Amino acid sequence: MKTQQCLYLLDSRSRTRAVGSTAEKSTTKEIMKASSVLQLFLEVAAKASEIATVIRKERALLNLLVEEKPEVRKNHQFFQDFKTLADVxxxxxVRHFISQKIPNLGDSIYGEESNSFTNIKGDTIIVEVCHKQEETTDLLKKILDGNDExxxxxxxxIHNPPRINVSSETLDVEIDTSDCGVWIDPIDATGQYIKGDIGVEDENGITGDGLQCVAILIGMFQKSSGRPLLGVVVQPFAQWNSGTKSWTSTTVWGICHKKLQATSFQPSAIKGGTQPMIVMSKSESEHVHNALSSKYKLISASGAxxxxxxxVMGLANAYVLSHQSIYRWDCCALHAILLALGGGIVSYKHAVxxxxxxQVxxxxxxxxNLQLNYMKAAGAIASRRCSLPNSAESLPGIIAYRSADDAITILNLLKLIDL
Known part of the structure; x- marks a missing residue:
């Protein structure tokens, strides 16, 4: 028989408020250096990567913690969609530690998942992070049916501080965090995460399926404009070492705010001398395939x-998705990085x-003018946790690109579909 539990993993300062309640909004500006915000985001991203790795190390634990999403919350591109304790x-x-350092962001952190989780035993649990590590351990024991280790x-x-230092020499632009929000995708490509296969890299450096496609996405946007301004992306399983039987993670970040455009890496140029490439969903329409294949080589991969x-990394010229199976949490972090590189993400429907x-x-x-806006989710963002349909409005497709010339070429091909 199913039971319902409410195991509140709460910061001690939050025990008197109901989950999902909206705190009184502050009108006071909170100015921080971009380097300080980035430092915090990199720290929480490192914690997130470690959580994902720990859960994947023990197959029995992963099997215990998988929960299939109810029909109303499913991404209809897939026959099955999953939520894991790793997601939650x-x-x-991420929410807890960002809120600790930047309190006025606490009610403006939005994510794919609710903080309600049901394990295979039928126990429904409300999950938040405790103030002390010992409290978190005790409550996780209950969730994990006594698995102390x-x-x-x-x-x-969750609680160990990662060792990350960000150089602030070129990141001195100021961010008004009172005018900001955050979109989180805790585990992108959840299906690949659950399967746990080791993908095979092709001649272009792309892995179509496997754990390499899994990513953790944390993006900050400006509320007044709706534009993304900072993004951190982690691949917890970027490279597999067959000798040590272990994974190496990769982290990429980017900032595009005011006059600052900065990224963590020197991006490779789009490969010249070969046919340009577009990466697409396996479920993309035949009409879109036919329109783009005259100019581009088309490839597929898992995970938005x-x-x-x-x-972003220059392995493909663009990513084109024509249908509504993508959300703001999928795009925000990487959009900020693309903007820092001179690219962007536009709405497929509106751009076409x-x-x-x-006429020109x-x-x-x-x-x-066509860049995605991260404030317009179902007209407004009303809930701290955005897993419900009325606050998780899907996007009408996207075109993500590194070069404006590529985006324009793609649009010139796509506009011919309906002619």
Whole structure:
């Protein structure tokens, strides 16, 4: 018989408020250096990566903690969609530690998952992070049916401070965090995470399936404009070492705010001398395939975040998705990185409509006006946790690109579909 538990993993300061309640909003500006915000985001991303790794190390633990999402919350692109404790713990860990350092962001952190989790025993649990590691360990023992070792490992991953230092020399731009929000995708490509296969890299450096496609996405956006301004992306399972039987993670970040455009890496140039490539979903329509294949080589890969990351890293010229199976939490972090590189992410529907109606060729300025907006979720963001349909409005497809020229070429091909 199913039971319902409410195991509140709460910060001690939050015990008197109901889960999901909205705190009184502050009108006071909270100015922070971009370097300080980035330092915090990298720290919580490192914690998130460790949580994902710890859970994957023990197959029995992973099997225990998988929960299939109810029909109303499913991404209809897939026959099955899953929520794991990894998703919930990562999202609540990110929320907890960002809120500790930047309190006025606490009610403006939005994610894919709710903090309600049901394990295979039928226990429903409300998950948040405790103030002390010992409290978190004790409560995780209850969630994990007395698995002391797993609870201790997870609690340690949540509470241990990672060793990360960010150089602030070129990141001195100021961010008004009172005008900001955060979108989190705690485990992008959850299906690949659950399967746990080791993917095979092709000749282009792309892995179509496997744990390499899994990503943790944390993006900050400006409420007044809706534009992304900072993003951190982690691949917990970026590279497999067959000798040590272990994974190495990779972290990429980017900032595009005011006059600052900075990233953590020197991006590779789009490969010249070969046919340009577009990465797409395996379920993309035949019409879109036919329109783009005249100019581009088309490839597929798992995970919305991974497909955008392929574009960020210059392994593909663009990622094109024509249907509504992607959300703001999939895009925000990587959008900030693409903007820092001179690229962007536009709405597929609105960009194709504009290209079809325009009497002249679109320009980079037109693309600027078509960039995704991260504040307009179902008209407004009403809930601290955005897993419910009325606050998790899907996007009408996207085109993510590194070069404005590629985006314009793609739109010129797509506008011919309906002619």
């Amino acid at each position: 713990l990562i999202q609540e860990t 797993a609870a201790a490992l997870l609690s340690e991953a 975040g991974y497909k955008i990351l392929i574009t 409509e504009m290209a079809s109606k325009s 060729q679109l320009t980079a300025s037109d693309l600027e």
